[in-house]
Amino acid sequence: MTLNIALFGAGRIGKVHAASIKSDPRAQLVAVTDVMAQAAQALAAEHGIEVMTEDEILADASIDAILIAASTNTHADLIERGIAAGKAVFCEKPIDLDLQRALKVRASVAASGKPVMMGFNRRFDPNFATLKAAFDAGEIGKGELLSVTSYDPAPPPVSYIKVSGGLFRDMMIHDFDMCCWLFGLPAKVTATGSCLVDPAIGEAGDVDTAVVILHYADGRLATIRNSRRAVFGYDQRLELLGSDGMLSVENQLETTVRKSTTAGVSSAKPQLFFLERYMRAYETEWAAFLDALTNGTAMPATVQDGVNALALAEAANISLKEGRTVTLTAEMTGGAP
Incomplete structure (x- = not known):
């Protein structure tokens, strides 16, 4: 089974993650969104995918997981919106700049039971x-x-x-x-x-x-x-x-x-x-996320981390x-x- 992935963020780190998604045959990058329309369009053209709005991605039942590589101030809200929409979530660090907000996200994720992984890529450096x-x-x-x-x-x-x-x-x-x-x-x-x-x-x-x-x-x-x-x-x-x-x-x-x-x-x-x-390390990190989703095992870098x-x-x-x-x-x- 191939998982459909949508990418939030088309900047420098978003481009890195897009390449990682494309490198693993178990996942298919299908959509991207970014507040900078030109960046989203350029990445979409490079990978042959759609440009969609955040709401369109979250409402699309065919999208299995989202990868959040947008600006830090969006992370907490997007994690919560993603799990509420029934998506698996991979999010770049940090959860938020405010510790209390991060603790609220932790509680939301725990209550949802949805798989969420944090992007601490250095753990996956060989x-x-x-x-x-x-x-x-x-x-x-x-x-x-x-x-x-x-x-x-x-x-x-x-x-x-x-x-x-x-x-x-x-x-x-x-x-x-x-x-x-x-x-x-x-x-x-x-x-x-x-x-x-x-x-x-x-x-x-x-x-x-x-x-x-x-x-x-x-x-x-x-x-x-x-x-x-x-x-x-x-x-x-x-x-x-x-x-x-x-x-x-x-x-x-x-x-x-x-x-x-x-x-x-x-x-x-x-x-x-x-x-x-x-x-x-970024490629191995993404593979570890897919391993956990495929096998139903714990995420190797959690919201608690x-x-x-x-x-x-x-x-x-x-x-x-x-x-x-x-x-x-x-x-x-x-x-x-």
Whole structure:
């Protein structure tokens, strides 16, 4: 059985997801909608699909699932409208910029029983997935210290910064999810940040350089380092120290060629940006969504995962603003921390 899919959003990430949908024979992209009519028409022409309105898509009984890749401020409403229309839903992160709104979506999804998956693509990167499998198999014993590095090559436009929800909700939310995926929810959060890359980012009320420490109840620690500027490329690394060894993931380089001479040893730079680094992860993520729908199994990245990451972002913002360590509460996550 081939599932009919409609895409909400025809921008950069929408184009990535359109390609992923087309790459799996179990799904068929049939429609797209976007507030920017020209973008929707261009994507529709590229893939030979219809341009429809949101209402038309949700009312069409032949459409089995929707993929939400529209602007963040639409996510919560579209998830709720999608499940109310009986559709399976795949939604890009975050659920919403407001934690309380995300918790309401969580309750709606739980009550509906409809399958909803959040787009935390890094879980599906082959390197990170291999690391998690080795860790879960006990290959390095008990995890003790987790370090996540995520540096963008250059900051986005300040116009985007102003509506992004800030670095913790927009950029570090992926890293919060990675820490929860590997170590679970922490007990406390300590955040610090600066504006070192572009003064305009600070004027917009955000930071562009930040470090967060996640404190776990059993003494484990996780650190996350973010920067909006790494002039050498997209820096994505992870290191997990355990009682019996260490697992790590290094950068994907532009080439694997390394030159060794009497002058020294050199290699290529990291790949430039997330489209190159995570394209395979997006395809694997989509396949995992279809696997869950086809087999009737649990989604590998749930709305609760989205709430957890957003709760950590909320705690980090409070910590940065008030200069203190923040305890994660059950009220913030909709359950026990």
